[in-house]
Amino acid sequence: QVQLVESGGGLVQVGDSLRLACAASGRTFRPYAMGWFRQAPGKEREFVATIGQSTTNTYYSDSVKGRFTISRDNAKNTVYLQMNSLKPEDTAVYYCAARSYYSPSYFRNEDYNYWGQGTQVTVSS
8 A cells, every 4th residue: 555645835935945745655665756746726736846766867847947856765765845935826735646657758647646645835925
């Protein structure tokens, strides 16, 4: 049984920073890729960032590039999202995602087969 548990969301001011964490449990689970998506009210869930097993392969959406950093601790099966210079448009529920297989695609919801329950991030102006 694989579970992804997010933590670190909250209410912050414009320009502040937050760090999200997502721990994957499951005795033999070694995800190929782990990532973050987000869903704002009334919008579709969208890709934010992803990182491969090697941890050097990272990809970001244009909207967060240069402000967010994804990292991964394979020993702990944990992925992090460091969010700096937060803006009101970053307000959303952030979901952790992981997949147990290789795929060249990484930005679609269907590219991942495990999901966390989500954590709310609210950026107030």
